Amino acid sequence: MNIKDRLLLIAASFALGWLLVDATTMSISSATLNSTLVIDTIKRDTIKASVQQDTINDISGKRALFIGDSHTAADYGWQYQLCKKTQMTYLNTAVGGKQTAWMIEVAKLYVNSGYDYCFIYGGANDMAGNRAPIKSVKNIQKIVNMCLEKQVTPIVLTGFDPLTCVVVGSRESYKMYPSRYAKFQQLLVDSIKGAIVLKTHCISRTDCGDFLCHMTTSGHKKMANFIISACKFKTY
Numbered sequence: 001m002n003i004k005d006r007l008l009l010i011a012a013s014f015a016l017g018w019l020l021v022d023a024t025t026m027s028i029s030s031a032t033l034n035s036t037l038v039i040d041t042i043k044r045d046t047i048k049a050s051v052q053q054d055t056i057n058d059i060s061g062k063r064a065l066f067i068g069d070s071h072t073a074a075d076y077g078w079q080y081q082l083c084k085k086t087q088m089t090y091l092n093t094a095v096g097g098k099q100t101a102w103m104i105e106v107a108k109l110y111v112n113s114g115y116d117y118c119f120i121y122g123g124a125n126d127m128a129g130n131r132a133p134i135k136s137v138k139n140i141q142k143i144v145n146m147c148l149e150k151q152v153t154p155i156v157l158t159g160f161d162p163l164t165c166v167v168v169g170s171r172e173s174y175k176m177y178p179s180r181y182a183k184f185q186q187l188l189v190d191s192i193k194g195a196i197v198l199k200t201h202c203i204s205r206t207d208c209g210d211f212l213c214h215m216t217t218s219g220h221k222k223m224a225n226f227i228i229s230a231c232k233f234k235t236y
Contacts, residue, residue, distance in 0.1 A: 058234040060087035062116040065152070067103050067143065070096030070214060071159060072121050077215070078223035079119065085228060085235045088117070099125045100139035107143040111150055118147045119227075120195075121157040123184050124212070128177050133184035137191060144195045154195040155231070157223075158185040160203035165213040167205075174211075202226040 066072055066079045072094035074080075083090045093106050100122045111118060120143050126136040140156060147154035162181040168174045189197055200223060207219030215223065228235060 056232050056234045059116070060234070060236065062086075062088045063114060064088045064090040064117045064119060065110055065115045066090060066092040066094055066119045066121075067106050067110075068094035068119075068121040069098045069103075069125055070094070071124060072119075074215075074220065076220075078220040078227070081220060081224035082119075082227055082233075085224065086233045087236050091115075094121075097125060098122070099129065099131070100136045100143075104139055104142050107146045111143075111146045111152060113150045113152065115150075115152045117153050117155060118143075119155050119157065120144070121159060123188075124159065124181060127162075127181040127184055128174065128212075130176075130180075133180060133187055136184055137187045140188065141192055144192060148194050155227075156188055156192055156195045156197045157227075158188050158197070158199045158201070160208075160213050160215075160219075161201040162213075165203055165205050165208050167211045169211065171211070196231065198227060198230050200226055 064079075064083060072079055072092065073096050079090065079092055079094075082088070091110065093110055095102075103120070103122050107118075120140060122140065123136050126139075127133065144154040144156065159181075162178040162185070166174075166178045166181070168178065185199070189199055202222045202225075203213065203215060203219045205213075207216055207222060208214065209216045209219075213219075227233070
């Protein structure tokens with residue numbers, strides 16, 4: 001092998017080595033009844049990579065259904081602000097004091113193919129009532145499944161951070177509420193299948209109107225803005 005051939009071989013080896021170090025493999029799968037949206041980037045430890053979603057979703061004219069409890073029931077709450085800013089039309093079925101078992105019955109009545117999105121935000125009353133977190137998570141999953149069957153996009157909200165926003169004080173009956181609610185929220189993130197799950201810990205204690213953190217105007221505004229940002233909804 002002459003000198004020229006050797007130099008060409010060395011150059012090719014360096015080029016190949018660079019490609020091997022710099023290569024990344026990305027797999028993307030769509031949300032279905034048995035899976036959530038997965039974006040998985042496989043890379044070498046020395047390479048830092050990020051996946052950015054730049055597409056803005058124009059949902060003007062879309063229809064939204066809201067299912068929940070008092071944290072969604074306010075007349076001009078986050079759901080109203082979300083739809084006003086994105087120009088969606090909506091039906092809010094949320095009622096204060098209700099648990100996830102009741103929400104299932106509401107879903108049976110209202111979830112249909114005429115809706116594009118269903119926002120599901122519940123569980124606080126279950127956790128205040130000492131219900132096992134996993135049972136309530138299964139109830140939320142049932143609602144998600146109904147949405148998928150009707151081709152409605154389900155969006156599940158965890159709610160505020162109960163460990164920082166709830167002030168139990170001397171209320172003995174609520175002693176375990178914050179930790180139980182926190183466990184419920186993490187189970188939503190870890191185990192709900194087929195839905196967009198948003199960990200909405202965007203609320204501060206100063207945005208709470210009472211010890212259970214029913215949101216003030218600032219809290220509802222933050223919640224709406226967080227959802228818009230997380231889902232990349234276009235605003236008007």
